[in-house]
Amino acid sequence: MIEAGQYDMRTGAGLIACPRCDALHVEAELTEGETARCVRCGHVLARPREGAFTQIVALSFTSLVLMVAAVFFPFLEVSRMGIGNATSLFGVAMAFSEGWLMPLTVAVLAFIVGLPALRAVLLVYVLLPMRGQGRPARHAGEAFRLSELLRPWSMAEIFVIGTSVALVKVAGLATVSLGPAFWAFCALIIVGAASDVFTCAATIWDTLEDRGAFTDGREVVPDPETAAHDRQIVEGTPPAPDHAA
Amino acid sequence: MSASDGLSDHAPVLTAHRAGLVGCRGCGRVWPETTDVCGRCGAPLVPPDRRSLQAVWAWWLAGLIFYIPANLWPMLRTQSFLGLAGNTEATILGGVIDLMHYGNYGIAAIVFVASIVVPIGKFVVIAWLARVAGKPASVEAAHTRLRALEAVEFIGRWSMIDVFVVAILSALVQLGFVASIHPGPAAVSFALSVAFTMLSALSFDPRLIWRGLPLRTRRDRTAE
Numbered sequence: 468m469i470e471a472g473q474y475d476m477r478t479g480a481g482l483i484a485c486p487r488c489d490a491l492h493v494e495a496e497l498t499e500g501e502t503a504r505c506v507r508c509g510h511v512l513a514r515p516r517e518g519a520f521t522q523i524v525a526l527s528f529t530s531l532v533l534m535v536a537a538v539f540f541p542f543l544e545v546s547r548m549g550i551g552n553a554t555s556l557f558g559v560a561m562a563f564s565e566g567w568l569m570p571l572t573v574a575v576l577a578f579i580v581g582l583p584a585l586r587a588v589l590l591v592y593v594l595l596p597m598r599g600q601g602r603p604a605r606h607a608g609e610a611f612r613l614s615e616l617l618r619p620w621s622m623a624e625i626f627v628i629g630t631s632v633a634l635v636k637v638a639g640l641a642t643v644s645l646g647p648a649f650w651a652f653c654a655l656i657i658v659g660a661a662s663d664v665f666t667c668a669a670t671i672w673d674t675l676e677d678r679g680a681f682t683d684g685r686e687v688v689p690d691p692e693t694a695a696h697d698r699q700i701v702e703g704t705p706p707a708p709d710h711a712a
Numbered sequence: 713m714s715a716s717d718g719l720s721d722h723a724p725v726l727t728a729h730r731a732g733l734v735g736c737r738g739c740g741r742v743w744p745e746t747t748d749v750c751g752r753c754g755a756p757l758v759p760p761d762r763r764s765l766q767a768v769w770a771w772w773l774a775g776l777i778f779y780i781p782a783n784l785w786p787m788l789r790t791q792s793f794l795g796l797a798g799n800t801e802a803t804i805l806g807g808v809i810d811l812m813h814y815g816n817y818g819i820a821a822i823v824f825v826a827s828i829v830v831p832i833g834k835f836v837v838i839a840w841l842a843r844v845a846g847k848p849a850s851v852e853a854a855h856t857r858l859r860a861l862e863a864v865e866f867i868g869r870w871s872m873i874d875v876f877v878v879a880i881l882s883a884l885v886q887l888g889f890v891a892s893i894h895p896g897p898a899a900v901s902f903a904l905s906v907a908f909t910m911l912s913a914l915s916f917d918p919r920l921i922w923r924g925l926p927l928r929t930r931r932d933r934t935a936e
């Protein structure tokens with residue numbers, strides 16, 4: 468274990484490299500509400516929020532409930548000249564089930580239902596045991612990494628915008644009514660956006676480490692005094708010029 | 713987590729690569745250069761090297777190849793027995809023109825931007841970033857490149873809108889003899905093109921923007 472503010476240039480212990488530009492930073496424990504930015508590129512390295520774990524767990528549970536509602540309730544219904552047709556979310560994905568378009572059904576289901584739900588489950592798995600002073604679950608690190616990797620592929624919010632475009636296209640052709648699943652989906656994107664505000668990957672990694680998920684002796688012991696001193700250094704420092712060629 | 717190299721305000725920024733270390737792109741942990749996998753998050757550790765651009769170019773090319781049929785083949789087939797139109801097939805561009813025809817200029821603009829401007833813009837920006845990656849840049853140029861990459865990463869996923877629109881229309885508009893809509897083959901190639909360009913942008917290592925790293929010699933490359 469090493470003290471906060473100390474680092475080892477040979478092993479990299481106590482250091483953080485910006486994932487966007489590789490600039491080295493001395494690791495320090497932040498208090499809630501503070502933001503650590505990369506001195507070189509301005510990338511947000513950490514932004515812990517008060518009570519974030521509880522909030523994310525609550526929001527993930529909410530999005531799972533909404534997702535179940537979105538899957539099982541009617542999504543949209545059209546009618547024209549006495550002929551009507553209703554579709555569920557599942558029906559939307561099944562639109563590609565003809566012939567060789569079939570793989571797209573699986574992909575669409577994964578993008579709009581599977582991956583958002585999986586990410587919510589993973590976040591609950593990682594964060595629920597760590598609320599308060601709890602120890603992380605087994606393989607919590609792998610679970611959180613998977614959740615971060617899946618982030619760009621979870622497209623619930625894009626699907627909602629797609630729905631609005633489709634509604635405009637259909638409007639001239641038939642009368643459309645919106646089902647509960649549509650509203651569940653709209654709520655889902657708000658919940659997802661709120662969850663993203665609270666998610667700070669660096670804080671989650673740090674907590675996983677401090678709570679013993681990894682015991683390789685590299686975890687930084689929190690020392691508020693040194694941390695405050697380090698922050699003073701950064702906050703008074705403009706981004707250093709980049710002379711690297 | 714803060715403070716640069718902590719030496720002086722005016723010292724050049726020290727990077728993990730220069731210090732003989734390797735930083736994890738998943739979680740930021742720093743490891744000795746010979747480490748292969750991050751002990752904290754399990755991500756593979758790769759030094760910022762132009763060789764990683766091969767993956768960028770491979771996905772970029774795959775995306776471009778699928779983007780061509782996506783524009784030539786029909787996205788939607790509409791069957792309407794009552795309407796005058798009869799059976800029609802619409803490509804991506806055709807769909808935009810139809811929307812404008814009916815006066816839906818706002819929606820036409822969304823579809824045009826999401827399916828035509830964004831994909832082409834992405835190909836251009838990724839190609840440019842990959843060409844200039846690792847070449848010396850001024851601080852301003854590096855910031856511009858990073859912003860361009862962030863824009864591509866943020867906006868690229870939104871091209872999937874058109875695939876969802878096709879899915880929703882095909883599932884919804886099944887009104888027997890009044891009208892029915894079926895997806896066309898372009899939906900698959902467009903979805904693949906979007907996915908491949910997303911993978912291309914994701915495999916671009918933004919650390920290459922920030923410093924000119926020499927290309928390894930051919931002998932080094934074959935040795936590994």
Ligand SMILES: [Zn+2]
Binds near residue numbers: 487488490506510
């Ligand atoms: Zn940075």
Ligand SMILES: [Zn+2]
Binds near residue numbers: 739740750753
């Ligand atoms: Zn890592």
